[in-house]
Amino acid sequence: MNDTAADRTSAGPGAGSGASIGSCWSCHGPVDPVALFCHVCGAVQPPGAGDHFKRLGLTQRFDLDPAEIGRRYVAFQQRLHPDRFAGKSARERAIAELHAVSLNEAHETLKDPLRRGAYLLQLAGRASPTAENRTIDDPALLMETMERREALSEATSIAGVVALAEAAASDEIALLDALKAAFAADDLDAATDRLTRLRYLRKFAEEARARRAVLAETAP
């Protein structure tokens, strides 16, 4: 969060800093701090502070319709992407680029349930369960993960790998439902646990793909 805000001021044209909030950088008239465009002169306004959900006009929650996230993203880009500012001033284009960068970041974070869940935990002040350096401290998960990997390394046919990958994929669907329930009940401990599991399932899916590619390469 802080990093994002810092990036914005350092990369931006300087108009977004605290001093000018409430007045349009272009016509100096009053402007609503959350407005995208000045209602007087029409100039695009720098992106304000706010989380990824606000950026896309979404409620801060886990259970979101992926299609709706995509629609919001596209609708905002359609108005704010720098390509929409052909012939406008360099400053307006620079501001548009800041918007596009923020919208891309918001969309990338929210469209994936794993990243969306981790982001919600981060907003709640919790440590990220998806950080690379986290180790498994749940013995059951550890056992399960090792068993899966062993089965994968022993699979000698593409069909065998596909079967394992399909099993993991259906586990993922069940896990996403459990994750939805945990966030709906505001049970952040359960959410953390399930996100960790999801992360390991994703990693396994990747390994299965790599294994499959190796088998496809060596098979005639």
Add this chain to the structure above:
Amino acid sequence: MSMALLQIHEPGETPTPHEGDRGMAIGIDLGTTNSVVAIAQNETPEVLRDMHGTGMVPSVVHYGADGSVKVGSAAMALMPEDPANTVASIKRLMGRGLADIKSLAGTLPYVVAAAEGKDGGKGGMVRLDVAGRRLTPVEISADILRALKARAEERTGLTVDRAVITVPAYFDDAARTATRDAARLAGLEVLRLVNEPTAAALAYGLDSGAEGLYAIYDLGGGTFDLSLLRLEKGVFQVVATGGDAALGGDDFDHAIAERLLAERGITAPDIRSVRAALSSARRIKEALTDAESATGTLDIAGGRSEHRLDRTTFETMIAPLVARTVRICENVIADAGVKPGDIAGVVLVGGSTRVPLVRARVEASFGKPPLADIDPDEVVAVGAALQARALTLGEGTLLLDVTPLSLGMETMGGIVEKVIPRNTPIPVSMAQEFTTYQDGQTGMMFHVVQGERETVDECRSLARFELTGIPPMPAGGARIRVTFGLDADGLLTVSAAERTTGTSARIEVKPSYGLDEDEMIEMLRASMIHAVDDMNRRLLIEARVEATRVLAALDSALRADGALARPAERDAMQAVAARLKKAAEGDDRDLINGLVEELERVGKPFAQRRIDRAINAALSGHSLDEVEAGMAPETARDEVSPGASSGASAPHSH
């Protein structure tokens, strides 16, 4: 120069020259084998063709001993007799160093000169020795672009100075920069480099009104790309892209050519034999699209021979190549996190997708017949033209693109730490923290690389820069934040800052294999010779446009007010008009301009009478508009050509 003959205006309504007007923007498909140029002046884009109706320009350049440069079919025609000075497939060398093309060297007829790299021959782009000149691929590509620009200007009668140029999605930064540099040499500002499959999707999607997730399978002469795009209400969102920059339809030709040469028992073929085998191979390949078997001849030193190839054998030969493209498709789909069933349709692009085996394998892989109802050769240029229009007007289709290759930083031991993974939507800004590895270390070298491999030597080196002035601290104490910024054009900026002290460094990334500024300036100077040609050609075009306008206006004036012209005046005007009409078909700009002036002169009394009558009419109660409208409806200027004022007053001519 008096314009009285043709124009009557209300005071204060004199048309002002279009000072703010810029030239037209075109779309260019700069292909390995063929190039196409298109324009979208209004909603409907149009491919610009030669007088025979051909849209494709062979990407072949011939350099004559007399310094002449020929591009396209003219160059192609000279290939058999002068292969050493005829360059084809130059796109494969864009942004390449000598080491990159060792494998290709055997098949290249022209000498590839050792790179004159700025860092002792290590880096630097390859040079080609042709017709006594040492040329970079950038200069050769610029000659192709100049020819395309000239075609657009001749077809439209307008000045062209901006373009959207398409590149393979898998082109790395060095090849993209080389393409930009080539455009600059050719006098074109690049509005955007757009990936070929994306451009195809733009053209296809707009044409068919398709919505949903589409796969674009693009098998060009020298490259293969697969892109996944989500099409929705004029927004084209690239979801994922992947490919192989060294796999294309040319490889099919090579496989057949090798077979032909082997059948002749030739193991070390010379240039002429390779060229002859390749062109015979191409004909066989094309014939096998419809026929079950085809015959080709090989007419080289040692005699003429006939060779037969059936489709089954051909398919066995190319099956591994096609299988490679299918594997890439599967990976891109998996990368995007979608299932093949989510894909609404597969669009085929590139001439090589006409090969039946390719169609069959694509259909089997995606589980649905591919869409090929668009011309695979022209669709890319059409998409580029549409994007050129969108980028000049700020409206129309919106393209949301991704970066096709991962960008990273070298860390200890030559390992690559990825900062921006491939398929990340752009524009984007991403940061990563690094630290020092020695006690008291005050400087740090940064090496920016591009590619998917884990080690630096297998990725492409983009740039190096140094951050100095780090306060001495124990190893691992400094916190250096490196930020990669990619703008909507895909241009990379890298900055590094030590977080505790704020020491910072910043670099605009110029690829190591690119041309440095001095080289660019040198080439721009050399291209001034061309610039004079360009200027002359543009002035000629403007003179022709002016002549056409004057003749049309005279015609309508005589039709409306013929009675006001005395017979002798009418004969004089018509005589000059006939001469002008003939002159406008030729290339003598001075003659055209001179006759336009002559026509103004002989027509002056007639024009004066028309003005007098118009004024009288106004004074006797008629509105001037009414009179004017009735007199010469076609004289409203600028319908013919915005910005085409008379040659002498063109603001950019001096």
